Amino acid sequence: MNKELSVQTEYETDFSQKSTELKDLLDSAILTGNMDLVHQVAAIAEQNKDLKIIFDEELDIQKLYIASTITSFVETAIKHGLPKDVAETTKKKYYIMIAQCSSTSELVGYYFQSVEELITEMQQYSMKQFSPIVKMAIEYIHNNKFQFLYAKDVANAIHVNRSYLSDKFSEETGQTLTDYIHNVKLDYAIKLMRSNFYKFNEIAELLGYKNYAYFSKVFKKIYHTTPNHYFTQKDS
Numbered sequence: 001m002n003k004e005l006s007v008q009t010e011y012e013t014d015f016s017q018k019s020t021e022l023k024d025l026l027d028s029a030i031l032t033g034n035m036d037l038v039h040q041v042a043a044i045a046e047q048n049k050d051l052k053i054i055f056d057e058e059l060d061i062q063k064l065y066i067a068s069t070i071t072s073f074v075e076t077a078i079k080h081g082l083p084k085d086v087a088e089t090t091k092k093k094y095y096i097m098i099a100q101c102s103s104t105s106e107l108v109g110y111y112f113q114s115v116e117e118l119i120t121e122m123q124q125y126s127m128k129q130f131s132p133i134v135k136m137a138i139e140y141i142h143n144n145k146f147q148f149l150y151a152k153d154v155a156n157a158i159h160v161n162r163s164y165l166s167d168k169f170s171e172e173t174g175q176t177l178t179d180y181i182h183n184v185k186l187d188y189a190i191k192l193m194r195s196n197f198y199k200f201n202e203i204a205e206l207l208g209y210k211n212y213a214y215f216s217k218v219f220k221k222i223y224h225t226t227p228n229h230y231f232t233q234k235d236s
Helices: 003-011 016-030 035-045 047-054 059-079 085-102 104-125 132-145 153-160 162-173 177-195 200-206 212-223 227-235
Strands: none
Touching: 016 035, 016 059, 016 104, 016 212, 047 132, 059 085, 085 104, 085 132, 132 153, 132 162, 132 177, 132 212, 153 162, 153 177, 162 177, 177 200, 177 212, 177 227, 200 212
């Protein structure tokens, strides 16, 4: 491969029409929630000469391509309603995985896994269909998940009446404001648990719960099992 093409590959994410078309299809999959489309694109990508050229490059250049493309996917998700905090957490996760990986096959996997994860998150957290007030509440909850929040705290922060916000939030999301707060916290708690870096009681404290017993009680209410049993079941 000549130097000019290597430089082009390194600094331009989408250097050809066909590779751009594949990325556009994955953007569409994120916006429509179409997991099947991701699998179809993965099959097409195996025959794409442009991607084969990229993955014949040195591993560092491959990593740069994957990281920059995932960044673009994350920006698409944010633009179309995924809370920024959720999207940025996913991006950071894949940046770490990319930095640590040592093979092309792993990188290819991350390329498509990141899209599938963003689709799942869009299905769970997308704000696109909500009113500005509910969007503001959701963003505030995500950005302050390390504090213990009551519904009144969210209402005060965005300067609206608590009762009005609670009614509006339930009407649009199908969840109470309090349940949504706990769901955001526990979803993040599960990600921290999977990292095996924190103990369960440390995670409870980190997320603003007054003690592990209360954290476990809330967890059981939502997931119908204790945190420890939840992960025992997952492992088995």
